[in-house]
Amino acid sequence: GAASGWTLYPPYSSFPAAPSISTDFIIFSLHLAGASSILSSINFVSTVFFLPISNKLSFFQYPLFIVAQLTVSFLLIISLPVLAAAITMLLFDRNFSTSFFSNFLGGDALLYQHLFWFFGHPEVYVLILPAFAIISHVISFIINRNTPFSYPGLSVAIVAIGVLGCIVWAHHMFTSGMDLDTRFYFASATLIIAVPTGIKIFSWIFTFISDVYIYNPLFLWTIGF
Numbered sequence: 385g386a387a388s389g390w391t392l393y394p395p396y397s398s399f400p401a402a403p404s405i406s407t408d409f410i411i412f413s414l415h416l417a418g419a420s421s422i423l424s425s426i427n428f429v430s431t432v433f434f435l436p437i438s439n440k441l442s443f444f445q446y447p448l449f450i451v452a453q454l455t456v457s458f459l460l461i462i463s464l465p466v467l468a469a470a471i472t473m474l475l476f477d478r479n480f481s482t483s484f485f486s487n488f489l490g491g492d493a494l495l496y497q498h499l500f501w502f503f504g505h506p507e508v509y510v511l512i513l514p515a516f517a518i519i520s521h522v523i524s525f526i527i528n529r530n531t532p533f534s535y536p537g538l539s540v541a542i543v544a545i546g547v548l549g550c551i552v553w554a555h556h557m558f559t560s561g562m563d564l565d566t567r568f569y570f571a572s573a574t575l576i577i578a579v580p581t582g583i584k585i586f587s588w589i590f591t592f593i594s595d596v597y598i599y600n601p602l603f604l605w606t607i608g609f
Contacts, residue, residue, distance in 0.1 A: 386410050391500060394485040394493050398477050408478065411471045418464045425457035444536040451539050452517035455546035456510045462550060463503040470499035494560055501553040509549040513542055516584055519609050523591050526603055533590040534583070541580035541587075548577045 386406040388397035395401050432438060432446075432454055443451075473484040474496065483489035485496045524532045532538060552573045554562065562570075 391504075392471065392474065392496075393500075394474060394477065394496055397474060398485065402478075408475065411475050414471055415468060418468050421460050422464050425460040428453055428457045429461075444539055446539070448517040448520050448532075448535075448538055448542065449514065451542050452513040455543055456513055459506040459510055459546055459549065463506045466499050467503035470496055470503075494557075497557055497560060498554065501556045502550075505553040505556065506546075506549045509545055513545065515609075516542065519606060520584070520588065520591075522602065522606055523588055526598070526600075526606065527591055527595045529591065529595060532587055533594060534587045537583050538587050541583040544580040545577060548573065548580070552577065 386397075386402065386404060388402045388407055388410075392407070392410065397407055432450060446454075473482070476482040477484055477486065477491075483491040485491045485493045487493055520532045520538055524530065552570055554566065554570045555574045558567060558570075
């Protein structure tokens with residue numbers, strides 16, 4: 385099996401550390417999964433923008449789940465080609481004697497980390513943003529309201545998290561030898577993400593205290609979330 389870890393960092397994923405063909409199969413499967421995600425994301429974006437009803441709604445009238453899904457789709461369209469480029473270069477290093485990520489042959493193993501985490505960090509928000517939107521709708525249902533508190537603010541917060549998620553990838557690499565100015569930038573940008581995240585949390589809290597709610601399993605699940 386592949387012994388390179390889930391990040392496929394070189395030199396662990398290149399020769400001679402990982403001679404097994406299983407690593408090549410992992411790269412091939414990632415290409416297939418990435419292509420399917422890009423195509424489905426394009427499908428989502430086209431569906432939302434070209435539906436007749438979209439011309440009658442402003443951005444702040446879209447359901448939060450649609451806003452989250454649009455943001456996720458754009459994140460995938462932007463980040464997946466970068467991952468595809470990284471693993472393609474890794475595949476060439478393994479099979480065609482190139483040296484993109486070989487420090488001994490003039491390459492740079494750190495380049496792979498930058499390319500990988502440019503995809504890897506937005507992927508976190510690909511998973512959590514739809515959940516944030518769903519929990520917002522669930523809380524509104526519990527309180528018997530049509531929309532949560534500060535609905536436009538929640539829409540902007542979801543998009544802001546997606547945008548900021550694309551410019552903070554290197555906070556996963558603080559021990560890789562980056563200079564102080566670079567670390568300061570990525571640390572600051574990471575802290576700024578707390579602002580739209582806080583908007584969501586306070587919106588949920590104010591939605592809860594704005595009306596009468598019923599204690600039931602759905603309420604307890606929401607509190608647990």
